[in-house]
Amino acid sequence: MTxxxxxxxxxxxxxxxxxxxxxxxxxxxxxxxxTCPIPHTDRRKSSWMPLRYDDVTAIAHDIEHFSSLKVAVxxxxxxxxxxxxxxxxxxxxxxxxxxDPPLHTWTRxxxxxxFSHQRVESYIPLTRELCRRLLDxxxxxxxxxxxxxxxxxxxxxxxxxxxxxxPDLSDTFTGWVRDVLEFADDAERRQHGAExxxxxxxxxxxxxxxxxxxxxxxxxxxxxxxxxxxxxGIVLGMAALVLIAGVDTTWSAIGxxxxxxxxxxxxxxxMVAEPELWPTAVEELLRAYSPVTMAREVTQDFEYSGxxxxxxxxxxxxxxxxxxDPEAFEHPEMVQLDRAHNRHVAFGSGIHRCAGSNLAxxxxxxxxxxxxERIPDFSVAKGSEITWAGxxxxxxRILPVVFG
Amino acid sequence: MKIRVDPDKCQGHARCYGLAxxxxxxxxxxxxxxxVDEVPPELEEKARLAxxxxxxxxxxxxxx
Numbered sequence: 379m380t381x382x383x384x385x386x387x388x389x390x391x392x393x394x395x396x397x398x399x400x401x402x403x404x405x406x407x408x409x410x411x412x413t414c415p416i417p418h419t420d421r422r423k424s425s426w427m428p429l430r431y432d433d434v435t436a437i438a439h440d441i442e443h444f445s446s447l448k449v450a451v452x453x454x455x456x457x458x459x460x461x462x463x464x465x466x467x468x469x470x471x472x473x474x475x476x477x478d479p480p481l482h483t484w485t486r487x488x489x490x491x492x493f494s495h496q497r498v499e500s501y502i503p504l505t506r507e508l509c510r511r512l513l514d515x516x517x518x519x520x521x522x523x524x525x526x527x528x529x530x531x532x533x534x535x536x537x538x539x540x541x542x543x544x545p546d547l548s549d550t551f552t553g554w555v556r557d558v559l560e561f562a563d564d565a566e567r568r569q570h571g572a573e574x575x576x577x578x579x580x581x582x583x584x585x586x587x588x589x590x591x592x593x594x595x596x597x598x599x600x601x602x603x604x605x606x607x608x609x610x611g612i613v614l615g616m617a618a619l620v621l622i623a624g625v626d627t628t629w630s631a632i633g634x635x636x637x638x639x640x641x642x643x644x645x646x647x648x649m650v651a652e653p654e655l656w657p658t659a660v661e662e663l664l665r666a667y668s669p670v671t672m673a674r675e676v677t678q679d680f681e682y683s684g685x686x687x688x689x690x691x692x693x694x695x696x697x698x699x700x701x702x703d704p705e706a707f708e709h710p711e712m713v714q715l716d717r718a719h720n721r722h723v724a725f726g727s728g729i730h731r732c733a734g735s736n737l738a739x740x741x742x743x744x745x746x747x748x749x750x751e752r753i754p755d756f757s758v759a760k761g762s763e764i765t766w767a768g769x770x771x772x773x774x775r776i777l778p779v780v781f782g
Numbered sequence: 783m784k785i786r787v788d789p790d791k792c793q794g795h796a797r798c799y800g801l802a803x804x805x806x807x808x809x810x811x812x813x814x815x816x817x818v819d820e821v822p823p824e825l826e827e828k829a830r831l832a833x834x835x836x837x838x839x840x841x842x843x844x845x846x
Contacts, residue, residue, distance in 0.1 A: 487811060490794070490810060490812055494810045494811075497810075661797070720835050722837065728838075729793065731794055736796055
């Protein structure tokens with residue numbers, strides 16, 4: 379672990395990897411929203427962090443001043459030179475997430491149909507079957523690690539299916555993605571994850587060029603844009619993005635939601651008794667425990683809301699904090715499973731709205747439904763320590779629960 | 783009640799479809815549209831909910 383110097387002033391020297399922030403960012407946001415709603419830090423790189431709903435959504439829509447070329451919360455080599463982003467052959471980064479129009483526009487159009495609500499409905503049976511198989515593995519044990527034994531196992535396998543790669547490698551994929559996102563502060567691990575992932579996809583793309591199937595990778599290889607095949611580096615970036623974005627994020631949302639249900643028996647009982655609440659409950663859990671923060675880069679010296687932003691500064695788009703803003707949500711600290719008014723931005727806002735949001739929402743609902751169907755009564759194991767990951771993606775990594 | 787989705791504001795969150803599939807559809811690219819000329823009275827509450835849950839403020843009530 380990289381050593382984190384203690385934060386003395388959250389307004390001018392914040393650190394999203396600080397242990398206190400990882401464990402409880404909520405109280406820090408609440409305090410800052412009142413005193414300094416766009417704190418700054420010079421740690422790692424000059425960075426701003428909007429915490430109010432209106433600021434986060436306004437900046438997300440201002441693509442002229444805020445570029446998406448560098449979206450990593452923890453700056454890496456790509457902040458020196460985008461061509462370094464996560465290893466070899468990625469001169470375009472991970473489009474569409476780490477791109478601006480026009481590259482963003484057409485690469486996003488290639489991905490969206492794979493995650494349309496119609497397509498996502500067709501993935502429900504395999505997701506349900508997968509959840510049931512995982513539950514079969516530990517339901518009789520009386521205890522499990524809800525994060526590692528369950529939440530972590532689901533999205534990676536669904537994404538592997540969509541990409542057409544082997545679900546047997548799920549643990550390896552998970553390891554690479556964690557290295558890139560969770561352990562980004564450790565240059566060696568980050569590099570290791572990026573290389574593993576990219577070399578795997580380079581091999582897979584070569585194989586699929588000879589042996590095309592009906593999977594997303596093969597489709598990207600077949601696609602022509604303006605009569606030309608898509609550049610290899612773009613296909614590689616898109617393939618890597620689908621895996622990176624589809625694993626840690628949804629797994630974190632499932633884990634946080636199970637943590638909530640484990641620690642709030644009334645909500646747990648309510649969901650068992652009133653399953654018709656799932657559509658609003660899923661949105662509310664996404665609001666309250668939004669996992670993802672994405673970065674933007676300031677394109678030119680520019681004053682935003684009194685903050686003297688400089689070209690090259692990072693802006694950490696704190697969607698999780700926006701979703702806890704009392705100006706935008708009544709009693710944001712309370713989880714209200716039937717919350718009627720909920721314009722949450724867990725999936726972002728503007729042109730970079732998460733392309734996989736339909737899939738994430740479906741996986742979250744199916745995973746929670748199946749868990750409660752099999753294990754309606756559970757709580758956090760006494761004396762156990764829950765580990766939370768944070769930075770780019772927040773969620774529990776170790777969540778020991780006991781049943782009954 | 784008549785409602786419309788502003789195609790320039792819609793970013794494909796699909797929250798409207800999730801809440802009221804009887805009123806909205808969302809195409810392969812995430813673009814939402816209203817599939818009824820007139821919202822029937824029994825669905826007006828759902829239409830209002832869709833308006834109140836759109837993160838992009840893309841749905842508006844044209845006439846009540």
